[in-house]
Amino acid sequence: MDRKTKMLIYAAAAQWFINMIALVVQSRKRKRREAITYAPIDERDWMRREYFDNKIWKNDTICVNILRLGREPFFRFCQLFRDRNLLKDTIHLTVEQQVAMFLHTIGHNIRNRVIGTNFGRSGEVVSRYFKMILHAIGELRDDLIRKPSLETQTKIEGNYRWDPYFKDCIGAIDGTHVQASVTPDMEAAFCGRKTYATQNVMAAVDFDLRFTYVLAGWEGTAHDALVLRDALERENGLRVPQGNR
Incomplete structure (x- = not known):
């Protein structure tokens, strides 16, 4: 290999090395670029x-x-x-x-x-x-869910129409079906009396219409008695003081 050929090879290698360094430097500059700040549209x-x-x-x-x-x-x-x-x-x-x-x-x-x-x-x-x-x-x-009061409501106490029947009542319990989004393999369990998938949600309210307990998650095919039993058996579930209804 003559001297001229060697010089050409060395020059090409040097140029390749310089180009690589330039790419690395340019890449680092892009990484250090300040983030774009957006103003109100x-x-x-x-x-x-x-x-x-x-x-x-x-x-x-x-x-x-x-x-x-x-x-x-x-x-x-x-x-x-x-x-x-x-x-x-x-x-x-x-x-x-x-x-x-x-x-x-x-x-x-x-x-x-x-x-x-x-x-x-x-x-x-x-x-x-x-x-x-x-x-x-x-x-x-x-703030939204209150513990039930054990005192007889003023609207009941002394009222001849309500006192004999509701003096020991602290609220009312009822269930409702709330539409639910479930996977196709679970739809059969959640489709009960409705034509779509629902949850059977049980709620308790006091006489001021404030929620005192809510239990959600049961399938739409679950019976109300089953949901109530689950609420009573849970560790932090529904509690009805003795002597009250």
Whole structure:
């Protein structure tokens, strides 16, 4: 091999080595690039606010039809989340908007895609905030579910129509069927008296219409007596004090 050929080989190797170093340096620069920061999307946010102002919060009738709550209790509900530091406003989504999407979903059994289309959000955003609000409501369980009072209600005590029959009563128990989403292999167990899959949910309320106990999860084919027995046998289940009904 002559001298000229060796020089060409050395030059090609050197060029290849320089190119590799350049690629490594460029790759490291890309990794160190500052993250993109997003500013509010003014036009889109304005359109979303218009939807809430004109379609949901326009009056109490529309608000109840869509959210199952009037405007005053709805905003008090949202303020409770703020006071307890359970939910916070984000750059594109206020607490009111988050809660409205949640209530609209459960109030009408609407699918994720429909909510995303109506409120101008992606499916991921709708799903993420649904889980956040569901957790926040769970944190209010001590406020929403009260222990039954053992005292005779003033509306019963001394009333000749109710006192002889309800003086020892602390509430009422009933069951209801709530639509459930289950896998195809479980549908037979959850399809009872309804044409669709349901859960047989048992609830107990006091005379002020406050929930004192809720048991969910039983299949739609389960008998009410079976659900009641399960509630009484659970370690932290339904407890009826002796002498009361």
